[in-house]
Amino acid sequence: MEAVVAARIVHVLGVVLWIGGVWFVTTVIIPSVIEDGCGEESIKLFERVEDRFAWQSRIIVLITGLSGFYMLYVANSWSLFLNSSYWWLFAMSLVWLAFTLLLFVLEPLFLHRWFMSAIKRAPQSTFRRMNWLHWVMLVLSLVTIAGTVAGSHGWLWL
Numbered sequence: 001m002e003a004v005v006a007a008r009i010v011h012v013l014g015v016v017l018w019i020g021g022v023w024f025v026t027t028v029i030i031p032s033v034i035e036d037g038c039g040e041e042s043i044k045l046f047e048r049v050e051d052r053f054a055w056q057s058r059i060i061v062l063i064t065g066l067s068g069f070y071m072l073y074v075a076n077s078w079s080l081f082l083n084s085s086y087w088w089l090f091a092m093s094l095v096w097l098a099f100t101l102l103l104f105v106l107e108p109l110f111l112h113r114w115f116m117s118a119i120k121r122a123p124q125s126t127f128r129r130m131n132w133l134h135w136v137m138l139v140l141s142l143v144t145i146a147g148t149v150a151g152s153h154g155w156l157w158l
């Protein structure tokens, strides 16, 4: 019992650090770079910030996923994935999968290289497009968090 509560604590702390970081990058860091006219110095600083955050995110995403799967395993609630009232369980896994793919596969394989050459060609539009993508991920994550907290405390909307 205590182990599941501990897993939930770790899981929620992971979500706070991870999605809080996405919020900060989306609403503070990228808009500041755009406001600065995507100057050379601010792009350099952005890369350092993103690089640090990407490493932290990789570790946090792993821990959040493991603690989530552990809770499902202990409660043996896999069948809830088939129940539409538990759409938020599906949403959590989807958000997790999307970030895992981005951080562990797409970014190291080609996204980073593509981004570096795109900034050289058209910095403003590249940062705007990236901000838009961050907003999509942020809104999906926030809807998921709201649905999960409501659902896991008995407020099932469907």
Ligand code: HEM
Residues within 6 Å of the ligand: 008, 011, 012, 015, 019, 064, 065, 066, 067, 068, 069, 071, 072, 092, 093, 095, 096, 141, 142, 144, 145, 148, 149, 150, 151, 152, 153
């Ligand atoms: C592999 C991915 C994930 C799995 C398997 C998973 C699984 C779970 C499980 C089983 C619970 C406990 C639910 C309950 O007791 O009713 C939970 C809680 C929670 N999860 Fe996830 N999760 C995952 C990823 C995420 C992500 C990406 C987010 C945020 C975007 C998230 C946000 C939360 C929150 C906020 C809670 C606490 C709800 C509460 O107790 O009020 N999870 N998760």
